[in-house]
Amino acid sequence: MKTYSAKPLEVERKWYLIDAEGEILGRLATRVANILRGKNKPEYTPNVDTGDFVIVINADKVVVSGKKETDKIYYHHTGYPGGLKAASVKEVREKDARKLIEKAVKGMLQHNTLGDTQFTKLKVYNGPEHPHAAQKPIVLEKEGK
Secondary structure, eight states: OOOOOOOGGGOOOOEEEEEOTTOBHHHHHHHHHHHHHTTTSTTOOTTSOOOOEEEEEOGGGOBOOTTHHHHOEEEEEOSSTTOEEEEEHHHHHHHHTHHHHHHHHHHHSOSSHHHHHHHTTEEEOSSSOOSOGGGOOEEEOOTTO
């Protein structure tokens, strides 16, 4: 029996809707990354983008465990001398809570052009509304329910 390898034009894409309210950031990011990569499908192929679209709503209500709200620090560099910037989870949440989920998911995807194209299928929104109703997304329940 030959090993099946998915072709990019044969992939059928679905849209999934996940409510992040009360979800733990890391566990949510793992679920989203697996769907974006296509690991939830039987025709998963590592070198082909077989993933689906994911809409995450209520990003501002995602939960971090322990003292991460104040102790976890996100760093980035501006590219200029002395340009190292730091922000805690609380500061990032106040500025734009979508960045918490986007950064967590991006770190779980491949760090190449395939990962970049998979990341473009992630849509994150702070509130409960989203403009993708026409795609008829499938609502995913919380893990463990």
